[in-house]
Amino acid sequence: MALLSFVYVAAVDFMERQTEETIEAELTGLREQYRDLGIFGLGRIIAQRAAAETEMESIYLLIDDEGWIIAGNLDTWPEAEDLVTNRVRFSIEPSGNLGPRRFLGRTVELDDARLLVARDVEDKLRTQALLVNAIGLGSGLMLVFGVIGGFVMSRWMLSRIETINRTTAQIMDGDLGRRIKVEGSGDEFDALAANLNAMLERIERLMAGMREVTDNIAHDLRTPLSRLRSRLEVALMSDIDPTIARRLLEETVADAEGLIATFNALLSIARAEAGEHRASWERVDLGLLVQDIQELYEPLAEEREIEIRAAADPAVVVMGNRQMLAQALVNLADNAIKYTPVGGRVTLAATHIESAGKRAPLLMVTDTGPGIPADFRAKALERFVRLDPDRSTPGNGLGLSLVNAVAQLHNAALELADNAPGLKVSLVFTPPPPATAAQRDG
Numbered sequence: 001m002a003l004l005s006f007v008y009v010a011a012v013d014f015m016e017r018q019t020e021e022t023i024e025a026e027l028t029g030l031r032e033q034y035r036d037l038g039i040f041g042l043g044r045i046i047a048q049r050a051a052a053e054t055e056m057e058s059i060y061l062l063i064d065d066e067g068w069i070i071a072g073n074l075d076t077w078p079e080a081e082d083l084v085t086n087r088v089r090f091s092i093e094p095s096g097n098l099g100p101r102r103f104l105g106r107t108v109e110l111d112d113a114r115l116l117v118a119r120d121v122e123d124k125l126r127t128q129a130l131l132v133n134a135i136g137l138g139s140g141l142m143l144v145f146g147v148i149g150g151f152v153m154s155r156w157m158l159s160r161i162e163t164i165n166r167t168t169a170q171i172m173d174g175d176l177g178r179r180i181k182v183e184g185s186g187d188e189f190d191a192l193a194a195n196l197n198a199m200l201e202r203i204e205r206l207m208a209g210m211r212e213v214t215d216n217i218a219h220d221l222r223t224p225l226s227r228l229r230s231r232l233e234v235a236l237m238s239d240i241d242p243t244i245a246r247r248l249l250e251e252t253v254a255d256a257e258g259l260i261a262t263f264n265a266l267l268s269i270a271r272a273e274a275g276e277h278r279a280s281w282e283r284v285d286l287g288l289l290v291q292d293i294q295e296l297y298e299p300l301a302e303e304r305e306i307e308i309r310a311a312a313d314p315a316v317v318v319m320g321n322r323q324m325l326a327q328a329l330v331n332l333a334d335n336a337i338k339y340t341p342v343g344g345r346v347t348l349a350a351t352h353i354e355s356a357g358k359r360a361p362l363l364m365v366t367d368t369g370p371g372i373p374a375d376f377r378a379k380a381l382e383r384f385v386r387l388d389p390d391r392s393t394p395g396n397g398l399g400l401s402l403v404n405a406v407a408q409l410h411n412a413a414l415e416l417a418d419n420a421p422g423l424k425v426s427l428v429f430t431p432p433p434p435a436t437a438a439q440r441d442g
């Protein structure tokens with residue numbers, strides 16, 4: 001509306017100025033004539049010009065001191081409304097014409113006469129009136145549509161928020177499987193709904209995981225605990241041989257150690273999943289780590305007649321927690337040796353691969369054992385999952401869970417694949433940021 005008002009004022013101002021300027025130019029000419037030719041000369045010129053005005057577009061009137069008309073195309077001096085000095089506005093009804101017409105003019109006081117020159121501004125005033133109407137109508141429409149549009153928009157938005165509110169209230173009331181409706185319009189509300197749904201999905205998954213872990217702990221630890229108790233009960237019998245009692249107690253201590261180890265493994269997995277180790281990240285050379293673990297497992301491998309090799313490239317560096325990475329590698333080496341039959345070969349490798357156009361650090365453990373069938377590879381990563389529970393090997397199915405948690409902690413991609421024969425476990429890390437001089441020297 002402010003813009004339209006500005007347009008109106010500018011247009012009116014322009015029109016008036018145009019009229020005034022032409023009148024002013026004409027008056028200047030007439031004044032010169034008066035100076036050169038006197039009142040009679042001016043009277044003649046005025047008479048000529050007045051005669052030429054058949055359409056009465058311009059008005060000329062020259063009167064003497066007493067008010068007698070000397071020349072002009074008007075019978076009387078018009079009743080004018082004075083605007084400012086010498087500027088007049090009046091309206092007359094010319095004969096044989098349709099309706100009154102408005103004029104804008106100027107008067108000049110000469111030594112012995114008065115002169116009036118005016119122009120018809122009826123058309124211009126009509127245009128101005130039209131402009132006022134158009135601006136009024138435009139503003140009115142704008143207001144009406146603005147109010148309606150604003151109302152509809154806000155109703156629509158509030159209803160979308162209301163939908164989300166209602167669903168979240170239902171979820172809070174215990175209907176945890178409920179999801180917020182995505183309209184499919186692809187706008188911010190849809191994005192919000194999708195995010196909330198993803199969040200709910202994740203919370204539900206985590207809760208299910210937690211429940212499963214609790215169930216598993218209860219289930220898997222009950223057997224060793226009851227075994228522990230019955231051993232202690234036997235050892236407490238009064239008529240038992242002290243050497244047998246002693247052996248039973250030793251076995252019980254070993255059982256208790258196993259239980260502690262299981263709890264420690266569970267704690268490590270929980271800590272890795274919670275991202276607790278991120279505070280102590282440092283640059284870790286996977287090559288050195290691979291060599292250390294290979295040396296550590298050399299005696300055990302030899303005992304089982306398995307060849308264990310380290311294939312380490314220089315400077316395979318990642319940002320991470322050294323202890324957690326070592327634990328993951330130990331678990332993989334442990335599995336490889338545990339499940340590979342006599343005469344097999346285990347390789348621990350640290351190298352680089354091209355991934356998405358970048359050189360990514362890669363940690364890989366391969367063996368020549370039975371491997372894991374493709375369908376069971378995802379399952380093997382879960383807590384307490386042992387693929388062949390009757391197997392004679394010890395363990396409680398937490399090794400790969402920890403490897404998985406460590407991989408997630410380091411944003412590394414964990415993949416179990418077929419080594420034909422055997423299992424190939426690979427961890428692809430994101431490349432570390434360039435080392436500072438201090439880190440390189442240190």
Ligand SMILES: Nc1ncnc2c1ncn2[C@@H]1O[C@H](COP(=O)(O)OP(=O)(O)OP(=O)(O)O)[C@@H](O)[C@H]1O
Binds near residue numbers: 369397400401423
């Ligand atoms: N290198 C491998 N070759 C064949 N099977 C494997 C291999 N590594 C793991 N598995 C299978 O995956 C299962 C899960 O492995 P995971 O390391 O999580 O548990 P575990 O070795 O049984 O026990 P833990 O590691 O807790 O002592 C194992 O029980 C085994 O069946």
Ligand SMILES: [Mg+2]
Binds near residue numbers: 334335398399
């Ligand atoms: Mg294991």
